Structures are given as C-alpha cells and as structure tokens.
Amino acid sequence: MLFSQVLTTYKEPRMERPIFKPIGTPTEQLDTPSLIVDVDALEHNISTVAEFFESNSAKLRPHVESHRTPAIAHKQLAGGGHVGGIAVSSIGQAEVFVPNGFNDVFVANLVVTPQKITRLCALARQARIGVAVDSPSNVADLSEAAVANGVCLDVAVYVNTRLGLYGVEPGRPAVDLAKAVVDAPGLDFAGIMTQEGSILSDDDESRSAIQPLLDTRQDIESAGIAVRVVSAGNTSNYQVVGAIDGVTEVPAGTYALLDAQHAPHLPHLKTAGRVMSTVTSRPEPGYMITDGGQKAIGADTGFPSIDNLPDPTVKGLSAEHGSIYFDASDGADPQLGEKIWCTPWDAATCANLHDYIFAVRNDALEAVWEVSARGRYR
Amino acid sequence: MLFSQVLTTYKEPRMERPIFKPIGTPTEQLDTPSLIVDVDALEHNISTVAEFFESNSAKLRPHVESHRTPAIAHKQLAGGGHVGGIAVSSIGQAEVFVPNGFNDVFVANLVVTPQKITRLCALARQARIGVAVDSPSNVADLSEAAVANGVCLDVAVYVNTRLGLYGVEPGRPAVDLAKAVVDAPGLDFAGIMTQEGSILSDDDESRSAIQPLLDTRQDIESAGIAVRVVSAGNTSNYQVVGAIDGVTEVPAGTYALLDAQHAPHLPHLKTAGRVMSTVTSRPEPGYMITDGGQKAIGADTGFPSIDNLPDPTVKGLSAEHGSIYFDASDGADPQLGEKIWCTPWDAATCANLHDYIFAVRNDALEAVWEVSARGRYR
Structure with a gap:
C-alpha cells in the first residue's frame, strides 16, 4: 500500500509537549505558531x-x-x-x-x-x-x-x-x-x-x-x-x-x-501549507506584532504573504515575532489573540523548522504528521 | 550543582542517527555539516x-x-x-x-x-x-x-x-x-x-x-x-x-x-560556535561548493564568515549547499572532502537548526550537548 496516512502518537515527550490537541479540534484552537496543512x-x-x-x-x-x-x-x-x-x-x-x-x-x-x-x-x-x-x-x-x-x-x-x-x-x-x-x-x-x-x-x-x-x-x-x-x-x-x-x-x-514564492506563477494550485500565528501586541492602528517569526516561518529568501488582513505588508520577522502593517482605514482592528495566516515564502525552509504538521480538513484537525526528515541535512 | 556537563546518550533513534562518534574523536573526523563549539x-x-x-x-x-x-x-x-x-x-x-x-x-x-x-x-x-x-x-x-x-x-x-x-x-x-x-x-x-x-x-x-x-x-x-x-x-x-x-x-x-555579526565589535571575545562543512564540488579555480547551506547555518539575516580560506566570499547558501569564492592565486586548491569552517552570521538562528552541539577541546570531541530548546518557539 503506497498510501498511508500517518497519525503520529505522542511518543516523545521532548518534542512538541505539552499539548497535542484531540483529532477534531477546530483549527483556530490549535496552538500557534503552527504549520497547518489543508x-x-x-x-x-x-x-x-x-x-x-x-x-x-x-x-x-x-x-x-x-x-x-x-x-x-x-x-x-x-x-x-x-x-x-x-x-x-x-x-x-x-x-x-x-x-x-x-x-x-x-x-x-x-x-x-x-x-x-x-x-x-x-x-x-x-x-x-x-x-x-x-x-x-x-x-x-x-x-x-x-x-x-x-x-x-x-x-x-x-x-x-x-x-x-x-x-x-x-x-x-x-x-x-x-x-x-x-x-x-x-x-x-x-x-x-x-x-x-x-x-x-x-x-x-x-x-x-x-x-x-x-x-x-x-x-x-x-x-x-x-x-x-x-x-x-x-x-x-x-x-x-x-x-x-x-x-x-x-x-x-x-x-x-506550495508557497508564496511559487503561488503567483501557478494559479491552478493552492497554498496548502500555511503558518497560523497569533496577534500578541497592537502598538498602533494598522500595525501588529504576531508570534510567528523567523523560527516558525523562515526568512532566508523572502517574507511570507499574509492572507487575512487588508493590504498587509510584512515589515520584518525577528526570531519569534512577525511585524505586520495593514490598512486600518476600513476599521480593521485585530484584537490580541486573533489568528493571522501566513504563507511562507519558501515551503522547504518553513517545513524544516517544524517537528509536526497539523493536517486539517474543513477547519478541524484530521491528523498530526511528523516532519520526520526535519534537520536531516547530513 | 549549577555546573553540569551534559553528555547526551544516544536514546532517540530518530535524531542524529546513525553515527555518534566516540568521545575523543578528532574534530575533523566528525560528520558535516555540524555545529561545533570550542x-x-x-x-x-x-x-x-x-x-x-x-x-x-x-x-x-x-x-x-x-x-x-x-x-x-x-x-x-x-x-x-x-x-x-x-x-x-x-x-x-x-x-x-x-x-x-x-x-x-x-x-x-x-x-x-x-x-x-x-x-x-x-x-x-x-x-x-x-x-x-x-x-x-x-x-x-x-x-x-x-x-x-x-x-x-x-x-x-x-x-x-x-x-x-x-x-x-x-x-x-x-x-x-x-x-x-x-x-x-x-x-x-x-x-x-x-x-x-x-x-x-x-x-x-x-x-x-x-x-x-x-x-x-x-x-x-x-x-x-x-x-x-x-x-x-x-x-x-x-x-x-x-x-x-x-x-x-x-x-x-x-x-x-558569539557570531559573525557580533565578533567585529567584540574583539576580546572568541567565535566559539562554528559550523564545520565539507568541500563537495570544485567546479573551477577559486570556487567551491560545500555541504553547509541554509539548513545547517541559517541565512535569515546574513551570510557566515569563512575561517580557513584565503580572501573568502560567500556567494550564497542554497538549502543544502554553500557557494564560496576564494583567492586561488597563491595556489589554494582545497580538495573534495576537505573541511571548511563557517562562523554563522546569527548564532541563534544556527543553533535552532541543530539537534546537537559537538563540544570539542584541543581538536577532539569532549561532549555532545543536546540543543534541548531547538524549535521551542511556542
């Protein structure tokens, strides 16, 4: 059987502890930043x-x-x-x-x-x-x-x-x-x-x-x-x-x-892998800080695109933070704790930063896949 | 006791397999690319x-x-x-x-x-x-x-x-x-x-x-x-x-x-953490490819410095490769398999890419330290 859907059990306490959400959990209740695959x-x-x-x-x-x-x-x-x-x-x-x-x-x-x-x-x-x-x-x-x-x-x-x-x-x-x-x-x-x-x-x-x-x-x-x-x-x-x-x-x-780098050239494909992050600070209108930075998304070759903000511009990614401007003129005002979806510029760099992928369908957790070859560069 | 030198045993077959070199192994015999701390x-x-x-x-x-x-x-x-x-x-x-x-x-x-x-x-x-x-x-x-x-x-x-x-x-x-x-x-x-x-x-x-x-x-x-x-x-x-x-x-x-970003400003400190990589291709004089790329060194904010080549310039890091020019006019001609030492631009990005640090003293392996908080961005 070539096809096998791998449901990783919680066998290694050092990794991804302490919380594995139950299968069926609504996507927005998963912890952030997480690599989530639709x-x-x-x-x-x-x-x-x-x-x-x-x-x-x-x-x-x-x-x-x-x-x-x-x-x-x-x-x-x-x-x-x-x-x-x-x-x-x-x-x-x-x-x-x-x-x-x-x-x-x-x-x-x-x-x-x-x-x-x-x-x-x-x-x-x-x-x-x-x-x-x-x-x-x-x-x-x-x-x-x-x-x-x-x-x-x-x-x-x-x-x-x-x-x-x-x-x-x-x-x-x-x-x-x-x-x-x-x-x-x-x-x-x-x-x-x-x-x-x-x-x-x-x-x-x-x-x-x-x-x-x-x-x-x-x-x-x-x-x-x-x-x-x-x-x-x-x-x-x-x-x-x-x-x-x-x-x-x-x-x-x-x-x-797919990723933000390739998506514009391949409109018949979909951005299936994205990082869900959380708004952690709102220093001023039209500006937010998220918990999705270089360590969760990667910035080696470019910044992620942002899905659910009006006219977003990523100002930068520090180690653990994303700095994002957006158009607040229509009243957009994301609160602390709201989720922001980022499509990484380079899917490979991003996947290499994660131990697990959270696989969702219809906005609910369907499986947790181990990124088994993460870090296997030798 | 605050000081404890942690010698990690080979307990998790998924990580870093298959080879942990014995303590005492000469540094240059360690596998590459590796994060090596003097x-x-x-x-x-x-x-x-x-x-x-x-x-x-x-x-x-x-x-x-x-x-x-x-x-x-x-x-x-x-x-x-x-x-x-x-x-x-x-x-x-x-x-x-x-x-x-x-x-x-x-x-x-x-x-x-x-x-x-x-x-x-x-x-x-x-x-x-x-x-x-x-x-x-x-x-x-x-x-x-x-x-x-x-x-x-x-x-x-x-x-x-x-x-x-x-x-x-x-x-x-x-x-x-x-x-x-x-x-x-x-x-x-x-x-x-x-x-x-x-x-x-x-x-x-x-x-x-x-x-x-x-x-x-x-x-x-x-x-x-x-x-x-x-x-x-x-x-x-x-x-x-x-x-x-x-x-x-x-x-x-x-x-x-320390890292390549900070070292010039702090000459009284030493670059203790470096990535050892290996020459894998020599397409032309004064140019080499190594096995140390973004996945082992990080390139989010800058390229590494190179220690043991005359007048080196890092052209780029792809996922698994480093591209390095050097001055071949004095006959420098590193062979396939030779080791190249890279000081990462950002030590934190680099450490986050490694499961283990190989701690060496007098050019021999003294301990293997787990980078226990690697990937712990949540």
Whole structure:
C-alpha cells in the first residue's frame, strides 16, 4: 500500500509537549505558531500535478526536500504519474524515507566523504539508491565502496546548465564522466540531470536551460552509452519541462504545499501549507506584532504573504515575532489573540523548522504528521 | 550543582542517527555539516563577561535563546556575575529549561492566548517565572489566570524605547501600566525592560536608547512604586549598558557562542560556535561548493564568515549547499572532502537548526550537548 496516512502518537515527550490537541479540534484552537496543512488543498495540488504527468511521457519524481514528511510523500506516490520513487537532497533524508516505505530514492546531491559513502552503500542494501556525480575522483570513490560493500549504486551525471552551482559542463566533459561511470564496477549509469534554479516562469527560459542537457544526451548516446534517465525541472516549470521530448523525469516537490514564492506563477494550485500565528501586541492602528517569526516561518529568501488582513505588508520577522502593517482605514482592528495566516515564502525552509504538521480538513484537525526528515541535512 | 556537563546518550533513534562518534574523536573526523563549539573559547567568553558583571552593579541574566542549550546555560550561571536566573523568548523554551535545573526564568515576551497563559501558570508552580506586558487587557488576563491557578507571576512592563517593535511608550503610559500590575492580584510588579535591537556598537547610541527607560524608572518611583528590575542591553553593548547607573540586569546571550555579526565589535571575545562543512564540488579555480547551506547555518539575516580560506566570499547558501569564492592565486586548491569552517552570521538562528552541539577541546570531541530548546518557539 503506497498510501498511508500517518497519525503520529505522542511518543516523545521532548518534542512538541505539552499539548497535542484531540483529532477534531477546530483549527483556530490549535496552538500557534503552527504549520497547518489543508488536506483538501494538498490533495487538489497532488491530483492536479499527477494528472499532468499521467498524460505526458515525462514522469514525476516527487522531491521530498520541500516537506520532509513521509505522510505527504506517500500521498504523492498514491496520486500517480510518477516514476515509482522519490528524490531527496541528503543521505540523512534518504535514511528517513527508506524505512518509511520508499524503495527507490535518488539522492540528488554529491556524496564525497568516506563516512557518507558508507551510509549510501548501507542504504543500497535496503532500497534502490541513486546519487549524482560531477568529478572522476568521486566516481572512483563510489565504485570502490560499492564493490567493497557488495552493492550497486545508480549514478547520474550532474550537468551544469543554467544555474552554475556545480556539475560538469555539458558535452564532452559529461560524456567523459558518463564513460567513467559505465566503466566503474559497482555503479550503474542511470543518466543525466540538471537543476535550473528555483523559479523559471518564462517558458522559453526553461527550454533554453534544458537544451544543453538534451544535447548532452545525444552526445552520450552517440558514444554508444544508453541514457535511461534525463532529469530536469521543478515545480515552477513542470508544465514546460515535463512536456519536452527527451526529458524522462521531473523532481518537483514544492507543488504539494506550495508557497508564496511559487503561488503567483501557478494559479491552478493552492497554498496548502500555511503558518497560523497569533496577534500578541497592537502598538498602533494598522500595525501588529504576531508570534510567528523567523523560527516558525523562515526568512532566508523572502517574507511570507499574509492572507487575512487588508493590504498587509510584512515589515520584518525577528526570531519569534512577525511585524505586520495593514490598512486600518476600513476599521480593521485585530484584537490580541486573533489568528493571522501566513504563507511562507519558501515551503522547504518553513517545513524544516517544524517537528509536526497539523493536517486539517474543513477547519478541524484530521491528523498530526511528523516532519520526520526535519534537520536531516547530513 | 549549577555546573553540569551534559553528555547526551544516544536514546532517540530518530535524531542524529546513525553515527555518534566516540568521545575523543578528532574534530575533523566528525560528520558535516555540524555545529561545533570550542569549549576553551566558550569558557573564555563566559569568564570574560562574568568578570565584567562581577565588578559592576548591573548583573547578567543570560538570554538562552541564542543557544537553547542547558549545558551552556549552566556554564553561564557557574561563571558568576549574574542575577541567578536566565531569560528566554518563549514559554516552550521555559518548559525546557525549568526541568533542566533553572528556577528563575524570565520569559522576555508577551503571552496572550489562554492556553499559553495556562502553561505560564503551570511553570510558576515549579519555578520563579517572569513575563513582559504592554497592554492593560493582558495584565487583566494574566492576573485572572494567576489567581485561578494559585500562583504569582513576576511581571515587567515592556517599554518601547528605540527599536519600536512593541511595548508601551516611556513615561505616563508605562507608569499607568505599572500601576495596573501593582493593583492586579496574583501579579508581582518586577520592574521595566526594553530591547534596543541587536547591534548597538556606538556607545552614545546605547546610552540615548536607554535614557527613556531610566527616566521611566524615575516616573514610576515618583508615583510611589518600587522598581526592582531595570533590564536593558544585549551582547553588543553589554559593556556600556552594564555600567549605566540604574540598570540592574542585562539579558545578554550571544557572547557565549558569539557570531559573525557580533565578533567585529567584540574583539576580546572568541567565535566559539562554528559550523564545520565539507568541500563537495570544485567546479573551477577559486570556487567551491560545500555541504553547509541554509539548513545547517541559517541565512535569515546574513551570510557566515569563512575561517580557513584565503580572501573568502560567500556567494550564497542554497538549502543544502554553500557557494564560496576564494583567492586561488597563491595556489589554494582545497580538495573534495576537505573541511571548511563557517562562523554563522546569527548564532541563534544556527543553533535552532541543530539537534546537537559537538563540544570539542584541543581538536577532539569532549561532549555532545543536546540543543534541548531547538524549535521551542511556542
């Protein structure tokens, strides 16, 4: 059974104590600040994206770094349109998801130290494990460890297309590295991948970012090597990249919860994950302080959007406080204790700050999901 | 015994699995990215600041939000020069520190919802608990709950001086609120506090920021009300504010670990808390990718400084990666697997991302400390 709705019991007194509200509790009675997921909106997003991939040759590989929550990943796989596995961004995440029922996990990252490579090989005894490479010395290290541990690793060559963070150059360098993988015992050459950055709302921009990857596929196949996987795209451009002939999988993940950064570009999806905070101070008309700050929402890359205030402007987030201006000219005057809804700018940063997600439907608590891979950056 | 060195045993398989290195392990063999504290540097910072407060009338109230770690807070109290208690920024933090041996805890924040006020009263049965107020309705709510629960809460009037985040205005509004606290059963008027923002390196700026608080103290005492506590200052200006006649306590905390934001202003302290990361990709000369990104270091308010590279510039932090330029003209060429040391811009944001701190002395692991109040923002 791929779909499993995980109801976390109160097993760890150190976490989230002292109050777990009973299932059925009205949302506004939950403590704040909390990460609250509207299950109807989440299921809308999952089925909408699954439907797209059902009708295209490229398939989805849900990238779970954006929520780190097995309960949500199981829903994504249950939705269809996927390759049968997930993508993660660290071995620590893979170590959480494999025992939670995921048996095809691609670590979309470089793994270079001996102890991390050992962990990768240990996982490969339990599930199909992929990893990215961008250097011949890393290929040699992975191969040696795979052989020593009697396992086989799927390996994808990480090609540097647009973003330029890392990866080998398209064309010849990628072909040479693919050959090195093919020749290395213990490694199975899976194909090639790229990452183009987080937001590519311009369709032509996405196509031109992907083209070097498609050209590289041809180069590698011309060298007599089969390329099974061509991975590219993300939530922001899944409709463009997922329809490009030659792309086989799209590691999108943010579409599940969505966030303030992506929502304007994807009006057919819903902001399913939001932080509920509380007004704690009202120093002046049109200005409020809430209990939702950086530690509950995240501010690494941008401020949250605010749902239920007229003309809101987030002035800033300190460690534990949000500072929000709003239009008080129509008499808006939220009292101490009233709830304010914030859509985080970056869902992944936000989810990583929470131990649990409170899943609600029709404004009542339906389940508490553990963010099991929170903090698993190693 | 105030001092206790906490050696956390491997009791929770979900956290930090799978590898806890043995005590004595050389630092560079610890997994990355890790928050590593040099105990010698930590003790230097603690004794240096304690010595200052020993010889001034104002005393220290260590603000533990900056590290969230009982092991460090116990060292701070063992160091001397303090009021006998700590400051926290949320009830969730107080709920961690009280059972860890702290019996005088000031929640330097507003607590307004019924469920949080209930938690505050429950704590007040176990320890001396203080809280801040900035509105008469909150005073009434706290009083009602304290009486109903048979406890007494210390209450400080939060005065808005310079930063303007929240708080009552100095002078008459503060006097009126102090009177309301004095008249409220179940509440003990402790005094007044302010927060002036995070960095005030200019001495005159600090003095002028504090002056309205000192004037307000006089106003309240002229109204016949004793003011026991006048709390102001932080790590950035502790030497100025802590020497001002009339200030009774300084809630400083960042001095313990220090961070890249404060270090330039406090050359007599050491950067004791740093993130060790690993080079995972070397796309070009003078450029590297590490495994230390936002999720391990934090980037809410600024980028980390880098210790062991020539002329380093942090280009950016993505979720799990650091992008760092450096001067390769002298032949610097870090290999895959080499360690890079990053001092976070904001120690508090960084500590909040880690479940454990690896405490090292003379480059060997001496203890593993739990960041027990990580994520306790509620």
